[in-house]
Amino acid sequence: MSSRIYFDHAATTPLDKRVRQAMDQYLNGSFGNPSSMHYAGREAHAGVDEARADVAALVGAHPGEIIFTGSGTEAANLALRGVLERSPTGAHLVVSAFEHPAVMETAKFLESRGVDVTYLPVGGDGVVSPESLAAVLRSNTHLVSIMSANNVIGTIQPVHELAEVAHRHGALFHTDAVQAAGKVPLDVSRTPIDLLSLSAHKIHGPKGVGALYVRSGLDLQAIVFGGGQERGLRSATENVPGIVGFGRAAHIARSEMGVETARVVRLREKLFEGISATIPNAYFIGDRYRRLPGHLCLGFAGQEGEAVKLLLKLDEMGIAVSSGSACSANHAGEPSYALTAMGLDPIRARGSLRVTLGRGNTETEVERFLEVLPTTVKSLQTVASHRGFAVRA
Ligand code: PLP
Helix, strand or coil, rough: CCEEEHHHHHHHHCHHHHHHHHHHHHCCCCCCCCCCCCCHHHHHHHHHHHHHHHHHHHHCCCCCHHEEECCCCEEEEEEEEHHCCCCCCCCCEECCCCCHHHHHHHHHHHCCCCEEEEEECCCCCCCCCCCHHHCCCCEEEEECCCEECCCCCCEEHHHHHHHHHCCCCEEEEEECCCCCCCCCCCCCCCCCCCEEEEEEHHHCCCCCCEEEEEEECCCCCCCCCCCCCCHHHCCCCCHHHHHHHHHHHHHHHHHHHHHHHHHHHHHHHHHHHHHHHHHCCCCCCCEEECCCCEEEEEEEECCCHHHHHHHHHHHHHCCEEEECCCEEEEEEEECCCCHHHCCCCHHHHHHEEEEEEECCHHHHHHHHHHHHHHHHHHHHHHHHHHHCCCCCC
């Protein structure tokens, strides 16, 4: 195998060279603390201000509505705890049943503290329907949290309609847009979203930086206390190089989104067609078109038990893909709750492969993958049938 192929952009993305260049200045020369009043502080402050404007522009927000955090996970924690810890005991929270652990685990924590949580089922196409949301809302629903796009399946959610339904019932609406941002247009000035979580490392920015959009006028309970940075919602000396990198990554993602989306969708469709034509027992999970540009989730009927082996075989060839979700690496071989939430049986939910393309991937890489995948799957079929697995078409 000559060069390596990275098809796991939903897990994380390589740092864009232009982002690293922007960060360099703040790692070396402009090292100041943005809270300091002298020249070094002012330089750092200016870098953070520019980044805030760029991140805001990515989602149609005002810069003052962006709170930088230490990750997408922290942003989601702040959104949910920030609303519910200010709400009366017994307040109702609705989250979809296939949220990322950043939301799911926060919801469970809040549930243990007396919040009444509904885990909203997902349709068989991997989409949460506004009608199903309307059916569970109550007069004491304080917050609805439904992701913009799912990290395992890749399906894009009808966020506009879901947010309207939530508002009609008097609830606030949070969306975890960590996977969607920079790939599909998001505009909080046109969509009634109150809170939106972002993460830099999914858009070719650095790891360990996130942001929460907080609609102007909305009061949240802080979850980190200290010196009062980020309007008191996220105390801590700012990660200036990280924030600057996030800003640059957001700027690039916004300005290149149109061209890049079309390019990556073409690659994804080539992959879809190629796999469908050459691997008879392959099946795809989630709506075919209502999905992130580079995201495919698939399985091989009768071979679900071999998914981790397949991943490792591809890895031996220098090809990085994921099984279900990178976040579940500690749970390899267990059914993915995101897949069972959309009604997949536990066998299929255990054996999915996630292939996520992004910036830098080429047609040659897709062709190379299409060359090796059928034989790799077939080689495992022999193992599977020796063990008595039936291989269904
Ligand atoms: N939300 C979704 C949908 C994600 O895919 C991820 C990361 O995988 C996160 C939140 C967490 O973001 P971070 O890695 O910045 O904590």
